[in-house]
Amino acid sequence: MAEHTTATTRVSVLGAGNWGTTVAHLIGQNGIPVTLWGRNEESCAEINEQRRNSRYLKGLELSEHITATTELAKAVEEAELLFLVIPSQAFRSVCADLGDLVRPNQLAVHATKGLELGTGRRMTEIIRAETCLRQIGVLSGPNIAREMCAGKPAGTVVASRFPRVIEVSREVLKSHQLRVYGNTDVVGVELGGTLKNIIAIAAGMATQMELGENAKSLLITRGLSEIARLGVALGADPMTFSGLAGIGDLMVTCASPLSRNHRVGAALARGMSLKEAVDSLGMVAEGVKAAKIAEQLTGELGLRAPLMHAVYRVLYDGLTPAEGLRELMTGAVQEDIDPSLTRAAATKKR
Ligand SMILES: NC(=O)c1ccc[n+]([C@@H]2O[C@H](COP(=O)([O-])OP(=O)(O)OC[C@H]3O[C@@H](n4cnc5c(N)ncnc54)[C@H](O)[C@@H]3O)[C@@H](O)[C@H]2O)c1
Ligand SMILES: O=P(O)(O)OC[C@H](O)CO
CATH class of the missing domain: 1.10.1040.10 (N-(1-d-carboxylethyl)-l-norvaline Dehydrogenase; domain 2)
Structure with a gap:
């Protein structure tokens, strides 16, 4: 993979609910173009045309650097770093769809706070089972989406066994509003x-x-x-x-x-x-x-x-x-x- 700089890192966020939209907004606020994948056509159009996601983040204006799409392949193919922000019980099915689209050199960080019912699997285990992605990590911490989307200060953690995953995630997320701490304990x-x-x-x-x-x-x-x-x-x-x-x-x-x-x-x-x-x-x-x-x-x-x-x-x-x-x-x-x-x-x- 080419040397990253914040401005050139190609980032996609999968999942356009409260948190996926907010993660995309935080990255976009840093001047980084970010693709946001969601299932809902109307909601993607609203994000692209009005800079709003009124179902989840009513009254808040979103970064102009977000491009929302319902096409998963389009969101994934160009990305160097993927954030997966899908509820835990739908996570495996999205990963299964990603299976044919992703490449091993892409970095992937999920921000889902759940385990899979029936198997008790963690989301990093599901990513490994369903895709060829290996440079993976997790984003977690005291992060109420609405507060962060409204510009209030916060801290968060990226955990990974791969220092590069932590470094690149920190580069795209960090700002005067957000401190990004590293951890190796996934x-x-x-x-x-x-x-x-x-x-x-x-x-x-x-x-x-x-x-x-x-x-x-x-x-x-x-x-x-x-x-x-x-x-x-x-x-x-x-x-x-x-x-x-x-x-x-x-x-x-x-x-x-x-x-x-x-x-x-x-x-x-x-x-x-x-x-x-x-x-x-x-x-x-x-x-x-x-x-x-x-x-x-x-x-x-x-x-x-x-x-x-x-x-x-x-x-x-x-x-x-x-x-x-x-x-x-x-x-x-x-x-x-x-x-x-x-x-x-x-x-x-x-
Ligand atoms: N909201 C927060 O403040 C916050 C903060 C940190 C972490 N999280 C975690 O992020 C994850 C997502 O939470 P959220 O707040 O964005 O949820 P949400 O309820 O606001 O939105 C869920 C989104 O997932 C989408 N979705 C559901 N099933 C899907 C599927 N099969 N394929 C594609 N998309 C699907 C929905 O369409 C919706 O856009 C959860 O695990 C949550 O714990 C949330
Ligand atoms: O709204 P909740 O309860 O899903 O919590 C959101 C975040 O996890 C808080 O860090």
């Missing part, structure tokens, strides 16, 4: 972004139930402990969860009413059914499926995860949020710092 960054969504659903319930800030802090801290315990059991570096893609992302999604997962939790605590809550949202809330996957994984691995289990029971087992809270407050109390995490951190240090 598993930890993928799992931090995925599992925090389950805890954010609980936080939405806590907000709606007016449980107060102490309860929110308890939730975030014990939630982080569960995320790290499951993450480490699946191969993550425990230290990753103290970074932006761990505690950073958990904090914003638990605090912000803009978080869709948070909103689903609040809707459930208002008495809506899960179907009503998801339908009224009209966007993806990855924690709904992630709770199911985490329930299965923690069961198989014999791990304690009472918070995630309570969210699962509220979503799928008919437990009310109030009953879930009662169960959590009366369950067995463990060590403040999980000894298995202390051991894992010490092993990594050696």
